[in-house]
Amino acid sequence: MSPPIDFGTAWRCVGVHRRYGNELALWLCDEPPAAYSDAYKRARASMTAAGFSWTDRGHDQPRLLACWWDLGVTVDVDALRAEVDRVVAEAAAECEQKAAAEQKRHERDVAETELRALLIRSALRALLQERPWALGRALSEARDLAAEEAWTSWGLRSAERYLSNAEDNIRRAEERLSRTPPALWFARAADEAVRGAALEACRELSARDEDWAADRNSIGWSQATCWAGHVLSEREALDHGETAHALALLHQHRRQLSDELNLALFGEAPARRRRPAPAEPAGALLL
Structure with missing residues (x-):
């Protein structure tokens, strides 16, 4: 017997294992889809009653794997599938709503940042053109940011930090030379x-x-x-x-x-390091 619902992925039987004092056949799913996790979170009672769960039995992975225990009970597969489909659809709808809200927040953030970013973007690009050395290890990140046409508030704060750090680096250099x-x-x-x-x-x-x-x-x-x-x-x-x-x-x-x-x-040239002479090939004849 196999899991009543396979969630569109592969399951494997790993033999009989002990659970709550009973010897039961155990099936594992190594890579459960999001639908399995959503169904287990939102319809846990129905899922566990049908034998679905998570386990550390039957494998040596450092994490719990999705599993199905053959409880030997009759499962109303149609009713279980209907409930699973419903809660998975609810989870997908919520995910879409969150994504739409995040997109709107992002667009609003970009629009509000754009006016404030004009001078900072110009200053960062000028620094990259004229004194890139002042950015130190942040040079690559600063270049990537300067190449972006649309900044969020996080990007603006990053650019301000790069400019501030560069100014500090230049100031420290000038202080060193003034000693x-x-x-x-x-x-x-x-x-x-x-x-x-x-x-x-x-x-x-x-x-x-x-x-x-x-x-x-x-x-x-x-x-x-x-x-x-x-x-x-x-x-x-x-x-x-x-x-x-x-x-x-x-x-x-x-x-x-x-x-x-x-x-x-x-007043003198440094001694140049001599390169070691190439080794004689094995078996070479000395003439």
């Missing part, structure tokens, strides 16, 4: 040629920094130097203090710079 310059590089930063080379090197690293330090790939700036490095690269010229700060940042990335730039900045 007392590192003494180690201050004397060398007095040289006008060093200042020009420092600005050139900053711009070179910023041009390479296509991921804005999101990945540790030894290309461009690091997360520790990204914001200050990009701020420096935007300057028309570097003053004495800014150059000292730039030298401190650039020294951390000197292996990315040419020997010519390293000589101009630090």
Whole structure:
């Protein structure tokens, strides 16, 4: 004997199992449709009387599975099906009403947000165009949001947060550059040629920094130097203090710079790491 209603899905018999002191045949449904859950919630008395339930028997899944116990009773299948169809239809109607109400709420939210979003959307797109590095790890999300033509209030709040965080990042970079310059590089930063080379090197690293330090790939700036490095690269010229700060940042990335730039900045080129020689193939003859 099989379940009186299959709910349009597959059931499998897993043998006889003990239930309330009785040995009963047990059928399981691994992926019950929504109709089964709706029927069990809304017509539970009729469902359980017919043998339907949820169980942890007959399987090793970390969740309860829909089941049917063969209680050995006669089930009025037509009456059960009629009740199941009724409550499932009620659940579907309620779901449609909720969806319609949610759609209206969404449309109202978009309409009310649109007027307030004009300036914020424009500011976010300008930031993405001119200073994307300031967004840090939020860059991808900010790009996706800026590409959307219709914002909800949640999208507007997100854009405002991205802009605020970017402003904070820029402010922190400016504060870092306004501190007392590192003494180690201050004397060398007095040289006008060093200042020009420092600005050139900053711009070179910023041009390479296509991921804005999101990945540790030894290309461009690091997360520790990204914001200050990009701020420096935007300057028309570097003053004495800014150059000292730039030298401190650039020294951390000197292996990315040419020997010519390293000589101009630090008076020496860094030792280049040698690549290991290829291993001799197995069985090679020595001549």
